[in-house]
Amino acid sequence: MNRIDTLPPEIELAQLLQRCAARDSAAFRSLYDKTSPILFARLLRMLRRRSVAEEALQDVYVRIWERAAQFEAHRGRALAWMVTIARYCAIDLMRRERMTLVGDDALDDIADESPADSIEKPNNFDHCIGQLNEKTRACLTLAFVEGRSHDEIARVTDNPLGSVKSWIRRGLLSLKDCLSSERQPT
Amino acid sequence: MKTANRELLDRLAAEYVLGTLRFRARRRFERWLLSPQVGALVKAWEERLAGLEPRLQSIAPPATVWSGIEKRLELRKLARAPVSRYLAIAASLLFFAMLGVFAVYRFGGTVVETPQLAVTQKAFIEADPQTIYWRVELLGRNEELSMHVHVVHDLPAGKALELWALTASGTPVSLGLLPTTGDHHRVLTSAQRAALDGAKQLAVSLEPVGGSPTGLPTGPVLHVAPLQAV
Numbered sequence: 001m002n003r004i005d006t007l008p009p010e011i012e013l014a015q016l017l018q019r020c021a022a023r024d025s026a027a028f029r030s031l032y033d034k035t036s037p038i039l040f041a042r043l044l045r046m047l048r049r050r051s052v053a054e055e056a057l058q059d060v061y062v063r064i065w066e067r068a069a070q071f072e073a074h075r076g077r078a079l080a081w082m083v084t085i086a087r088y089c090a091i092d093l094m095r096r097e098r099m100t101l102v103g104d105d106a107l108d109d110i111a112d113e114s115p116a117d118s119i120e121k122p123n124n125f126d127h128c129i130g131q132l133n134e135k136t137r138a139c140l141t142l143a144f145v146e147g148r149s150h151d152e153i154a155r156v157t158d159n160p161l162g163s164v165k166s167w168i169r170r171g172l173l174s175l176k177d178c179l180s181s182e183r184q185p186t
Numbered sequence: 187m188k189t190a191n192r193e194l195l196d197r198l199a200a201e202y203v204l205g206t207l208r209f210r211a212r213r214r215f216e217r218w219l220l221s222p223q224v225g226a227l228v229k230a231w232e233e234r235l236a237g238l239e240p241r242l243q244s245i246a247p248p249a250t251v252w253s254g255i256e257k258r259l260e261l262r263k264l265a266r267a268p269v270s271r272y273l274a275i276a277a278s279l280l281f282f283a284m285l286g287v288f289a290v291y292r293f294g295g296t297v298v299e300t301p302q303l304a305v306t307q308k309a310f311i312e313a314d315p316q317t318i319y320w321r322v323e324l325l326g327r328n329e330e331l332s333m334h335v336h337v338v339h340d341l342p343a344g345k346a347l348e349l350w351a352l353t354a355s356g357t358p359v360s361l362g363l364l365p366t367t368g369d370h371h372r373v374l375t376s377a378q379r380a381a382l383d384g385a386k387q388l389a390v391s392l393e394p395v396g397g398s399p400t401g402l403p404t405g406p407v408l409h410v411a412p413l414q415a416v
Contacts, residue, residue: 014399021396025261032252037244040251045242057247058254065259072363073396080236087205095209123376125237143204144238150206172200179234180376 013078020068028065035079036061039086046090046147056093060086080119091147128178136171139164199227203235226330226373233375303330309388309411311349311364320364322349324413328382331361333370341366348393350403352410354384363397364390387412 013034019027039060043053063085071081129137138157142148150168154161195218201207202215218224255261303326311320319339323332339347350358359381362372374382391398392405 011399014396018394018396018399028261029252032255036251037246038242040247041242041245042240044245045240054247054251057251058258061255062258065255069396071396073394073399077233077236080232080239083239084232091205092209092212095207095212119236119239121237122234129237140204141238143206144235145240147205149208168201168204168206169197172197172204176200176234 010078013082014071014073017064017068017071017078017081018073020065021071028061031064032061035082038079039082042083042086043090045145046087047093052093056086056089059093060089063089077120083119087144087147094147095149122179124179128175131178132171132174135159136167136174139168140171140175143168195224196227199224200231203228203231222371223373226371230373230375305332305416307413308416309413311388311390311409311411319409322388322411323416324382328379329374331372331374331378333365335365335367335369338366339364342392344395345405346393346395346397347390347408348397348403350389350391351378351381351385352387352389353381354386357381358389358391358403360398360401361388363393385413 013031016027016031016034020031036057040053040057043056043060044050047053047056060082064082067085071078129140132140135157139153142153142156148156150161150165153159153168154164157164198207198211198215202212207215219228305323305325306327307324309322310318311322312318318336321334321336323334324330325332333349341347347364349361349364351361352358359378361374361378361382388411389403389407390409390411391403391407393403394405398404
């Protein structure tokens, strides 16, 4: 396991993506070297099996290469853009295969700690997520971070499926309302 | 009815980004992503939910992953024949652009009406009153932005034009790239809405393809246009 102590700067990643859009394979290799340990950790967190995550990582970089021209540098967030592609790849795979989340020892490698915040949070995010009740927060996290389906969340948290669906729906609405309000964090 | 559709689309966009749609619903929803309005809803949710991203320790993948990618994309061949790749990309972009033009957005047999907020401000990006390049409209309380190409603007190769809100304090805030053809629509972020609050002018700068990588204009400002209340 290698640890990256310095995360690649966003501007550098955005420039590499722009060069990938112009079909520069050296830039793609450099982008891969800088970001694959981050995306691999993210995939392992969702897919839980090394062999599956390795295959998914290939799919992710194939998509990144093919879609590099769609990246809008003016919106920034190059790493967030790539992490989103990785999440969607993992979710597609899990939903298609109805994958059972039986992991191997890979999970031991992905402690929840990092030398820096890799993805920028929206303004007020911590305040707004803190406004949700604990159950709702847990459901949203299980879905977003681990890619769990409604059914799995109901099973894991031992709550009725209907409640889980409604907490998620209401939680998303509250989060949106809170983030779009002008209110500053207290 | 329009409001109901808008709410339904937004709810589906949220669950699409969260990942809780079932496989078939997810596939069905992805067909709608060709619609700029649905795409904008999804982007807005991606930005909102990014706050849930966990902080993870990096893990280097084995070398076999890169060799697999290299093989699948035929990167070694590409290094020798870049021109044919450019043609392939141009062809695939054209294909998706045409798909976008002809797509009909359907869900469960019901045509989804395009929800619309009212236009509240507009600006004309122009060389002179006879040569209008873009009509830019702000909808609702600066919630959404529409851009309509009138006359195609000259653009050097490898460059793009980026639209900026000139805030009351004079700091430009990006509103995204200007389209080269057709009509485009996007949902604005809270930062963009805040920048437009009190803004009296829009500006256009020349940037690299993909837009300014720094978050501020890096090329010359080619146009400044006043915002007019509608």
